Amino acid sequence: MKALVLQRYGKTGALAFSDVLRPTIKPDEILVQVYAAGLNPIDNMIPKGDFKPILKFQLPATMGSDLSGVVVEVGARVTRFKVGDAVFASLFDLGTGSLAEYAAVPERAAALKPANLDFVQAASIPMVGLTSWQALTERMQVKAGQKVFVPAGSGGIGTFAIQLAKHLGAKVGTTTSTANVELVRSLGADEVIDYKKQEFEDTLRGYDAVLGTIRGDGLEKALRIVKPGSTVVSLIGPPDAAFARARGMNFVLKFVFSLLSRKIIRLAKQRNSRYSFLFVRPDGRQLAKIGELLQTSRIRPVVDRVFPFAQAQEGLAYLEAGRAKGKVVVQMVQP
Template sequence: MQAFIVERYGKKSALKQADMPTPELRDDEVLVEVHAAGVNLIDSKIRGGEFKLILPYRTPFVLGHDVAGVVARIGPRVRQFKVGDEVYSRPDDLRIGTFAEFVAVKESSLALKPKNLTMEEAASVPLVGLTVWQALVEKAKLKKGQKVFIQAGSGGVGTFAIQLAKQLGATVATTTSTSNVAWVQDLGADVVIDYKKEDFEKILSGYDVVLNSQDGKTLAKSLNVLRPGGKLITISGPADPAFAEEIKAPWFVKQVISLLSMGARRMAKRLGVDFSFLFMQANGSQLKQITSLIESGAIRPVVDKVFAFAATNDALAYVESGRAKGKVVIKVR
């Protein structure tokens, strides 16, 4: 099969198009014929080697974390899916590889594609949808009437998070650039801060939850907008000791993670707020719940650009530029 692979780690190393063996199917896996693949910042970070300590991929390997496609084959223990089903997924860590013609996905990480979405739209959902679900529903337990600050409202995570938070009954504040203010308001944001003109730290206060997706400087400022007892969940780091325990990291990795997050944890403790790191997990049953919201019209995926499979490197470069308004997708088939 044709695939885009990481031959060697490096921030400026282009992915190479290569002929790779079709993935071997384990008993509990489904072989998906890839029709479309979402592109995410984590693809760039993994290619650059930023996650080597916790996700030790051996080169060469196929990149890609989001898939929509058709079931081509099933393992002997698979019961929920059959050949021909239209499905979507965020494959498990260490089993990624959606920038390819086929990918093997665990049955428990797969869901039927929303009927009202194209393959390209469906491929834009799994990673951001699950990230937002696990942050706002699982970790934050966001409730009706609470206030949530979602950074970068026009990005892939932001566009989904605004819509889910509104479904949960929260008041939503976000940041964006001047040209996108009306657009994120249309998604449901109640308070929109133009980061080119205003400082959110001077405007927001008493928030229950912050979803942090930006750098360390923004994280520090975000802790200040929380009420005492509020929660900041970061998806961009630094990782915390609880995450190190969760992944059963070696001792030296635990020490590194603890040191990297020490400043943020100390500041949170001083302010009387909760700080935690989320590294999302593949989850088919949560995807089914997201499917219901999409099919009901409560959430609509936002796709900025669709690139041809041959232009996979261009798609990754566009995501890295930070200019994407919503998600970037590769049309594979």
């Protein structure tokens, strides 16, 4: 079968299409014919070696995390799925990839595709949906009436996290460019800052939670808008010692991550806030709950562009340019 494969780490020429063996599934896995695969910013970071200390890939490795498709084979111990089921899943951090014609998916990572979504829409959901769910419900424990700041509201994470926060009853603040103000308002954002015209830290106040999605000094600026007792969850770092401990890393990495996060933790404590770094984990049962929200249209997918499988690298380049409104998806099987 054909797959987009990471051959070696490097800034250029790291990815190439290859003919690889169709996966052989384990007893607790399903084999999925991939109909579509969602792209995520980390798909552009991994080939450059940015995550070598954290993610262990056995090269050559198939790229991609998010997928939707149809089950064509089930392992002996699988009970939740059968051949012919339409599913979606995240394979992130599982040592396998979704930018391929077929993928072996652990049963625990998959959920039935919401019937009201097509395969492209479903493939856009897993990573942004699970990241938002784990950040807002587990780490932040967002409650009705609280204020949540989600910067970059028109991006993949932003478009989903705004909707989930609103579903949880929160008031949502965000940033975006002039062209996307109406989009984020349509998703439920209450306070919208056009970053081309003003600085969010000069306007917003009294926030209970911040979702860190922007590199640079965005986290430090966000600490100016929170109130005492707030929670700051970062998706872009710096990683902290708690993250290193949770992944069983050695003493050296624990020490390095504690140094990297020392400044932001200190600044957060000065505001009586809690800081943590979140690394999303695949979870089929959480994905099924997210699917229920999608099925009832309480949350809707936002897809910017769809690229055919042969143009997957062009899709990655488009995503890396940073102008996508919502998600970028690669389509393997045409409807």
